Amino acid sequence: MNNLAGIFREKKLKLTPQRIAVYKFLQSTKEHPSAETIYKALQPEYPTMSLATVYKALKTLVEVDLVKEINVGEGNFRYDGNVTSHPHIQCLNCARVDDIDGISFSDLNDKVKDYTDYDIINNKIYFYGICKCCKDNACEQ
Numbered sequence: 001m002n003n004l005a006g007i008f009r010e011k012k013l014k015l016t017p018q019r020i021a022v023y024k025f026l027q028s029t030k031e032h033p034s035a036e037t038i039y040k041a042l043q044p045e046y047p048t049m050s051l052a053t054v055y056k057a058l059k060t061l062v063e064v065d066l067v068k069e070i071n072v073g074e075g076n077f078r079y080d081g082n083v084t085s086h087p088h089i090q091c092l093n094c095a096r097v098d099d100i101d102g103i104s105f106s107d108l109n110d111k112v113k114d115y116t117d118y119d120i121i122n123n124k125i126y127f128y129g130i131c132k133c134c135k136d137n138a139c140e141q
């Protein structure tokens, strides 16, 4: 992993144990957890950290672009430690969110430009389907 102190210094962020814990956790997972999931996962190691603190740490990390907030259309946000632009797919059955690796839609902004007077700045692409373990009836929960 990159030097955490260096990354935070570059973003002018104070290294607090809470921010470090949340950031490290998101770097360690590809599961796009919600704040509640992060909170629960960190409980054993950080029993005094509240859900509000997790939210605050996430907000700060999102503001400086160390973490990405994604909204697949549920009531709450999910968080991604991978801040490079990449498409997501969500299972309509178990609600897991995965990255779609190896495909880029970066040329889509240019394509859409032909159909509108807008200057395209950004796009967010989500796909929905049924994941492999749901298809195989092998999901954990």
Ligand SMILES: [Zn+2]
Binding pocket: 091, 092, 093, 094, 095, 096, 130, 131, 132, 133, 134, 135, 139
């Ligand atoms: Zn599923």
Ligand SMILES: [Zn+2]
Binding pocket: 032, 080, 082, 086, 088, 098, 099
């Ligand atoms: Zn992702």
